Amino acid sequence: MSETVRKSGHHADSIPRGVLFGAGALLIFAFSMAFYGRSSDSGAVHMPQAQPYQTLRLFFTDQADGGIAVTDADSGAVLSMVAPGTNGFLRSTMRGFAHARMLGGIGPQAPFALTRWNDGTLSLIDDTTGRRVDLDAFGPNQSASFAKLFPAAKAPTR
Template identity: 25%
Template structure:
């Protein structure tokens, strides 16, 4: 009997999956960006991608509470109810509440202290936690999410 070999010979691929010049170009890009960022931070260059400053037009202290389902309750510091929101209405506000909980946990701050909701003359909305120094420009989360907090200022 003759022995037959059914194994196919291994094909040698002489083409690289990522061409060498492309890998070198990516490495050069990463090193260039790293050098530019290092140079900017060491020379204390001003941050130019920050929101434009403006005067505070409206300021309101609020106390948030929420749950993982997305419902949220917003009160004044004296306990007066401003809004009791369902998960459909308060999902973003409840998400901000969870971020505030996380920040306060990191700084070991009491949970019931108020946040400050600000509207500037530039039209931008911000939320600020004076107890931790955390702040967020709400315009960066989209118009619908910012309008959820804008309605709280109007009430």
């Protein structure tokens, strides 16, 4: 004969008191360590702020055939002609910037700033809207579509 001992009443499904104290102590310890880490900056890694190395001020102008003319705002030289239906990353990036300007009621008069930082990264910045896209976040193939504009600025094509 086997007898099953069954608890009944108030303490039938309770968690042992020692386990509760242990869990509470663990929570208090975890929160106190998190607070200490945030308030003391302990273990934080700080990267030096990148400085602009080279900046191009650019206009991106839609063409009648569906292409895009990329023009140096300072010299007026056409740096690149993006053929219709090509360079989807450049097109979609500029479409996002144009949309932000349209929402803000801002026209195409101000150039965009393509900046190469001293750590080698690239950013496209619109000072009129405050929008900034770090192009390297999309991978080297995508940022290369903008990076090739820097050598073109030294030897413009017309």
